[in-house]
Amino acid sequence: MKRYGRIISISLLSLLVIGGLSQTFALSTESTNSSLQQAKKVAIEKVGGVIQEADVDDDHYDVEVIKDGQEYDLEIDKKGTVIELEKDSSKNDDKKISLEEAKTLALKQVNGKIIHIDSDDDDFEIEIEKDNILYEIEINRYTGKIDHIEQENIPSQKSKITKEQAKEIALKQVDGQITSIDFDDDDYEYSIEIQKENIEYEISIDATNGKVLEVEKDD
Secondary structure (H helix, E strand, O other): OHHHHHHHHHHHHHHHHHHHHHHHHHHHHHHHHHHHHHHHHHHHHHHOOEEEEEEEOOOEEEEEEEEOOEEEEEEEEOOOOEEEEEEEOOOOHHHOOOHHHHHHHHHHHOOOEEEEEEEOOOEEEEEEEEOOEEEEEEEEOOOOOEEEEEEEEOOOOOOOOOHHHHHHHHHHHOOOEEEEEEEEOOOOEEEEEEEEOOEEEEEEEEOOOOOEEEEEEEO
């Protein structure tokens, strides 16, 4: 009887050990899957896009993400920190839109005159002038999508009468002796002082068209 009792005890002990190991393995697998999901979440927060592949390594996770036709490889440690991020453009060069295609897309957006084009690995930046407005259009090289448009007014090129012309105009108003002449860049006008019969006159003239804006008399 003692022998059978020992056999039963050993069998029960074996079952308990096997069961414990199975439970430990299940918990370990569940923990690994949970951590891998966290690594995927970290990758999406870092790059965006769509998860293409994710694997568990000894001390980190390898996650591959595709965004706008571009492949990103991330290495994330067990704490959820991105320790390496690489962008692989070699596989996607054939998918990029051409310069001519980018120009066509930009001109469809703003039908003006292209004055400058710049580019990098991801975007074309095209400047177009139309109706005294400068447009800067950013186009994604992989998708052809308009990512950003900025516009700003182009300062008009003002004509300017000469100093001698301004003097002639002022002397037609007051026939005296010019004592000073100044030009105001902000208001774009000449200010001319004339002395006549012990009276000082100050004449303001629009520099764009020669129009007399004001005549002041200082007795």
